[in-house]
Amino acid sequence: MVLVETKGSYTNEINLDSLDVHVGQSYSVLVTADQATSDYYMVATPKLLKITDMTKFGIGVLHYDNSTTDVSGPLLIGPDPFDIELSTSQANSIRWNLTTRAARPNPQGSFNVHNVTLSQTFILSASTAEIDGAPKFTVNNVSYLTPDTPLKLADHLVNGSGVYELDEFSTNSTNIKSESGVFVASGIHKGWIELVLHNDLEVMDSWHLDGFGFFVVGYGRGKWSAKSCSTYNLYDPVVRSTVQVYAQRWSAVYAYLDNTGMWNLRSQHLKNWYLGEELYVRVYDADPNPAKERPSPNNILLCGQPHCLLR
Known part of the structure; x- marks a missing residue:
């Protein structure tokens, strides 16, 4: 046992x-x-x-x-x-034991997620491509290109201008052409997001989202469709920070985006991650309350694009 x-x-x-x-x-x-x-x-x-x-x-x-x-x-x-x-x-x-009294993930008591209202759905497909003569891993046919300026610094100083374009790439469909780019997508603050993770690779993959735990609600064969939601376990799904995605299959998770910031969503396989299988989810709240997100210090180190070095 x-x-x-x-x-x-x-x-x-x-x-x-x-x-x-x-x-x-x-x-x-x-x-x-x-x-x-x-x-x-x-x-x-x-x-x-x-x-x-x-x-x-x-x-x-x-x-x-x-x-x-x-x-x-x-x-x-x-x-x-x-x-x-x-x-x-x-x-x-492997499911949550709802009779156990123990520390709970936020929001409190949300083991049963059958009655949550989804604010958005990302359908993300991991695959490989050759870009500029080099082998790459991609998400929706986009291989992440790390900019010279840290994303959070650019976000704080110039609202991302010149470093990334928010929602430039689709989170629900695959680019026709393989390309490299700074993939940053909007996450709705205090909204429930459904992440459908496709694995078009020939080997097992594994996905992680910084800043959050997520409820693993389903696994399936082939391509996900809206009908796949009928197979979800919304009663007692286990909470993880990393979920496996079987080859030529999909995994689905729910996450509650109550944590503002710029969060990395990526493959946990180092080779895949290093070669571009990642993106960032920007969870933004206009409220300047430092209890939600502390402001950057006055002595923050500046680097990257010249326009980001100007105060």
């Missing part, structure tokens, strides 16, 4: 012989020690790889306090690393 904990509160108890931990995720687990007194292997193996090299295993030993029997025998191989249906089924089984 394994009790899984995510994001500070417990999910329902589920019997597991193995647990998929995807890029950027972590768990706390309680293992029921109900076996004969001995030592036992605990093995971590990679997913979506042919396991022929034992050096790719992570091997630990679970030691019963009064055990005098060393570990022995072959290592457990675990489930088929290419069994996506098994992995998806496990992901869907």
Whole structure:
């Protein structure tokens, strides 16, 4: 029996012989020690790889306090690393335990998200392209181009002028032409956003949104459509900061944008991120109340475009 904990509160108890931990995720687990007194292997193996090299295993030993029997025998191989249906089924089984009293994500009490009103939906597709003769990763066929001026500095001093154009690229459709650009999209302050993350790659992907936890409401095959919403779990979805997106499939999450700022939405795979699979979500509130967002200090370091160096 394994009790899984995510994001500070417990999910329902589920019997597991193995647990998929995807890029950027972590768990706390309680293992029921109900076996004969001995030592036992605990093995971590990679997913979506042919396991022929034992050096790719992570091997630990679970030691019963009064055990005098060393570990022995072959290592457990675990489930088929290419069994996506098994992995998806496990992901869907991890749900919030609504009977547990523990710290809750903001807004308070919003485990059940069936009655929230969505303010916007982003449909984002991750893929690859060759741009200016170089291989790139893209979001909606746009590979993120890091500007010389930090986005928040440009936002604060010149409202982004000359550094980025807000909502220049679509968050609901794919560009016809592959290109590089400073992809910054508007997020509605204190609005609920639905993020539909497509994975057009041949390998597993993983997405993270800075500044927020999000409710993982669904996984699906192929292309998402409005009809896919009928498959969502809106009753007890688990809250994560990173969600896996299976190859040639989609994952959907809800997030409440109550945190003003300029937030990075990206692949957690370093190669994908470095080569352009990211964008920024600008959550803006005109209220200058420092309780919402503290102003920049007077001695802020200035850099980048010349017009951003002028006070």
